[in-house]
Amino acid sequence: MSPDYPQRSKTELLELARNRNIRGRSRMTKAELIEALMATDPEPSEHVTVRTVDRRALEAGARQDGARRKRLDERLAGYFDSDRRCPWTTIEGYPCGLPAVVKEVTCALHGGLDIFDLAVPLAGHLGFDTWPALFRHLVLATYDTDPLGLDPVVAEIMWHLTNWLYFDYFRVDVEGAEHLPSAGPALVTANHGGAALPYDAFMLSAAVTNEGAVPRRLRVVGTEIFNMLPWISHLYRKAGGAYASRVDADYVLRSGHLLGVFPEGEKGFMKPVWDAYQVQRFGRGGFLSLAEANAAPIVPVAIVGSEEVHPAVGVSETLARAVRFLFPEQRVDQIAVVLNPIPLPVRWRIRFLPAVQPEGVDTLRDPLRTLERTEQIRHDIQAALDEMVAGRRGVF
Secondary structure, X not given: OOOOOOOOOHXXXXXXXXXXXXXXXXXXXXXXXXXHHHHOOOOOOOOOOOOOOOHHHHHHHHHHHHHHHHHHHHHHHOOEEEEEEOOOEOOOOOEOOOEEEOOOOOOHHHHHOOOOOEOOOOOOOOOHHHHHHHHHHHHHOOOOOOOOOOOHHHHHHHHHHHHHHHHHHOXXXXXXXXXXXXXXXXXXXXXXXXXXXXXXXXXXXXXXHHXXXXXXXXXXXXXXXXXXXOOHHHHHHHOOOEEOOHHHHHHHHHOOOEEEEOOOOHHHHOOOHHHOOOOOXXXXXXXXHHHHHOOOOEXXXXXXXXXXXXXXXXXXXXXXXXXXXXXXXXXXXXEEEEOOOOOOOOOOEEEEOOOEOOOOHHHHHOHHHHHHHHHHHHHHHXXXXXXXXXXXXXXX
């Protein structure tokens, strides 16, 4: 017997019976409705897991998402004194107009906070109603960017858009955010997926900012193609991204910021659906040497959802050759083939694991120890993925 039917009201059972076109449903008792519905249940395949929709669970999840967003707004508002305005003015005499930071004279944009490490709403709260003020400062160019090109105004606009995906579309659940450091450098290391677009980079960045004890920015490393596409390359830099170069990565960690990496690289991003959530090899441990050189802990992360947004039905070497022809510097052997142009609204789960503390650069002289530590981190992420996938219930 389906464990869901007895818990449902007769009205819900009648609606199910109506959808299945069960005759005589209006005259049936609840027990008879359950028996009729069980008779029309599809036979489960041995390779397919049948999931049922629990409406009450979905409604509870929606309320929980609303509460999380409210807590985020309240936490972010605590950084500002809404009764005071920033006294900074442009050379032309235009006033700033943004709220001042608590216990500071100016706003976050003009020196009140380390805006390149902390992600706080410049106007005091998140919302599309703040965009006119943000665009005003963007046009007036009243602030500086960091050496890698991070533009705090553009990054906040992207944060607004990402939060719609985070809270409303993918409805991301997060565990273990307490493992994120509140200050200092750290290397956030996650499994990779997506096949079409790097949604996992956006959702991971939002999770770090929205759920951490301190709303810090995550500077995610991107592949070479983000440095080659017109407009996209500039937007990627301005939104806070870093490129897959040792110079960029060292700068982020030396500055005491958070750096996000996907050690699986292209093999993880382009994996077909039958290899979903099977963590690929983590290269030669380059991320580990990067962390050790900068005395940065590694925070492993398991992400469930990214590999189902655009399920790859296959991979093509021909498409990869075409990409290499257009972008010779792009390292790609296979391109995933996806059928859905619109991302599927699967529910995501992100789990931050306990941080792996650095052992010192001297340990890098032992290749076997480096390989052992790299494989241990990969194993920990794989074990978390297996547990998370096995424990999923309901509909994504």
